[in-house]
Amino acid sequence: MDVQKYLARIGCSGPCPPTLDTLRYVHLNHVLTVPFENLTIHTGGRVRLELPLLYEKIVSMRRGGFCFENNGLFSWLLSKLGFDVTILSAQVRNRFTGVYGPPFDHFLMMVKLDGHRWLCDVGFGSGFQLPLSLETDSAQVQSHGVYRLRSQGNFIFMEMNSDTEPEGSYCWRELYKFTLEPRERDDFKPMCDYHQTSASSLFFCKSLCSLILPSGRITIMGRKLIVTSLPTKDEQYTTKTTEDLSDEEITEILREKFGIVLQSPLTPKDVEIVPPPPIY
Template sequence: MEVEKYLSRIGFAGSAVQPSLELLRSVHTCHLLAVPFEDLTIHSGGEVRLDLQLIYDKIVNKRRGGFCYENNGLFFWLLTHLGFHVTMMSGQVRNAITQMYGPPFDHLILQVTVEGRRWLCDVGFGSSGFIAPLSLDTDGLQEDGHRVYRIRRNLEMHVLESQKEENRGEDGEWTEIYKFTLTPRRLEDFIEMCQYHQNSPSSIFVCKSFCTILKPFGRLTYIGRRLITTMFPSEATDGKLEVTTLELKDEEIPEVLAEKFGIVLSSPLIPKDDPITPPDVQY
């Protein structure tokens, strides 16, 4: 496992001699622009194992992506080797169907302390994720591209919320994304939930084959038999968020994955876009 090869994989061309907030922001954004958030291993006959060497080989050597345990697990390794003080943390994602939270270890996120401040990092969440690290030392509004975020604290629990640009302001409508504590965790702590997300009908990763990646203009997302292009608000879109969907035939999907996401699978993909079964237990 080589730091320089990882940095090359994510297209980072700056100086990584000393930990700094500028470096943290740069590698965080570079990772999101280069490494997809995807679950295609599950739908092509494979299994995700929380072994850093295997994850490195998949993401760096094979130029694949992964879900949170893979992307953030490997990002933890990179930041540690760049000299940052990094802590793994457990997140619980809010279910869009039930509006309830998942169990502990549902999501892996990172806390990074640099230049005397604490930052939330997450390169493994997809379309609702933030582009640059968010400060853990404020509950105020934090602008990030076309979204606004805040981290609200309730006793020991922290809640990440987002707000669309048209609703911007303290009194605007906020959407809860996930909650977490600052308790340090290890990669091994997430093994049970990693298995759950590969086998449960209540997991989006089981029910839907997908791949999504951040682009300078917006986001590209493959799901089931669809390719979705999201354009961020700009002059070209008259200041509006623009979403277009292209229906795909099964035989077109491998070419789309290769051309749009740089992914070539070693085994055939079985496209899937099934409804998600709400979990029996709520948190």
């Protein structure tokens, strides 16, 4: 890995010692510059998890990826910067079916720094922007939402506030659950294959490309452009607009808004997901 080239890809400059400030800096810049996308699957290609291939795709070709790619490469960067990184496995709650996926459904990581544990995740479409503290179950407020890590039995649930009541209380929505058991990169290869071939996978059923913006989020799903805007000081709630796109408009927006130029034709896809058997 050319660390400096990777840092330049995500807009980071200057010395990056293994400190909390650096961890927050590179985490935020990564989610603001590297799209969450699965377009390889829908251009006739296959996602592979070898680190040199991930580096070539995301850094050299300026593409994005889904969790196995973005977090797989980002965990390597953190290790190269001198951080103590532990790879973790999570099960995602499908927002369309409400069902949790199987183990190794999601790749994320824990960083231990000065006796404190931090959850890092730059590969989840509607995830947090800055590392979350694993030392508290209290609400953690960030620019794009309010998050918490709630322990229950053997699992820790990552939850996001889905609405704000006038009194300021929170309505929590579960996004995924995980344990702190250390995992290896190769553990995720079967699930990476599953997500490219299963009718129960979001990534097989829907082509998507999404990026966090300072003002909200921009997403292409199938042939639809979805723009989410954070509330201004005079507004209380997030707003969302949806627009149908032609093939030419998709290509143009991918280039202008996401910096992505595909090497093969994209076949936009947005079909119903077949719910898998419940997993507890």
